[in-house]
Amino acid sequence: MQKNDAAKVGLIGLGAMGLGMAGSLRRAGYEVHVCDIRVEATQAFAAAGGVACASPAEVAASCEVIIGVLVNAAQTEQVLFGENGAAAAMRPGSLFVMCSTVDPNWSIALEHRMQSMDLLYLDAPISGGAGKAASGEMTMMTAGLPAAYAKAGGVLDAMAANVYRLGNRAGNGSKVKIINQLLAGVHIAAAAEAMALGLREGVDAKDLYEVITHSAGNSWMFENRMAHVLAGDYTPLSAVDIFVKDLGLVLDTARASKFPLPLSATAHQMFMQASTAGHAREDDSAVIKIFPGIELPGTK
Structure with a gap:
């Protein structure tokens, strides 16, 4: 499909990620x-140059490529x-791009x-956070015909700086996203535990953040999420x-194949x-708030 055939793109779901993605598409010259x-939310986007629709069906009636966030x-x-709903209103041959984090088997069934x-x-599925979605620099983990x-x-x-093609049928995109979320969740939980221990032991939170973010123990999630904790936001x-x-x-x-995930299970219980x-x-x-006996920044 040439660009001029895709002048109109539909996007359903203007949350933190979807709004940024819609803005990226509009900047790229698409009528969104x-x-x-x-x-x-739709009215605000329309005021900035988009087209507001009252229902998914209305989006589908106008666009042959629809993105669900x-x-x-x-x-x-x-x-x-x-x-x-959009499906009944979509013209034959139209495309639905599913960007949610879901059970891979559900995604496979939806393709059928x-x-x-x-x-x-x-x-x-997508990753990178609201900032990268807004700048068109997020990652997409894709699979399809x-x-x-x-x-x-x-x-x-x-919409994305990195578009990975992971298979010629649905499933692998969602599987890779699940693994990314395993790491993301465990890293946030571990970062919170580390910061909580530092606070419990009387270490200044800003000092701890400064040292860890310049040491081997750092992670993207520690650097990003513990900044929220420091700000009390x-x-x-x-x-x-x-x-x-x-x-x-x-x-x-993992349970479906009897595969053990002890760290994931612990992080899940923390959340x-x-x-x-x-x-x-x-x-x-805010998972850090489960730890007792600590005074969080911004709570005085």
Whole structure:
């Protein structure tokens, strides 16, 4: 599909990642039709140069490439097959790009379901955070039929600096994303544990952060998330409950083949504890709040 055939691109889900992706597409010259359950989000994007749609079906009626940036499989199902869903309104040969973190087997089944409707599907989870989504520098872990990539044309490269092609059928994109989330969740939990121990032992939080971020113990998650802790800012960019879900998917995937994941299981329990303690919708760095006897920065 040539660029001029894809002048219109649909995007459903204007959360932290979806909004940035929609902006990247618009900067690349696409006419971006958007839909979100929050009407104010679509109206704000329209005011900046996009096209607001009232439903997924309305997006599908205008666009042959539709990108879903939803929280989970249930939301994706609703967007595609619920009331005023996109799938029934999509023209034959249109493409749905699924960017959520989901059970790989669900993604494989969705590809078959879309094919039965003469629709193309790309298994394409994303990573990089809201900042990289906004700058068009995120990573996409994709898998799908050659025809799906051909239909996408330049759309993927307009949103991401790294577009990995991991297979010619759906599944491997979601499998790699699951493994990425295993590492991300464990790293956040470990970073929180390390910072909590430092606070318990009376080490200045800023000093600890400075030393660790210039030492072998550093990780991207320590550097990024512990900066939130230092600022005392738990505004959710990625919420605690995201890792309750994602590490749950990790464990479900491993359980099916009886594969042990002791670190993932422990991290999952830490996020579960934070969620049930009332921090479900806070930034995932709020997992540090499960540790007793420490005074967090910004709480005085």
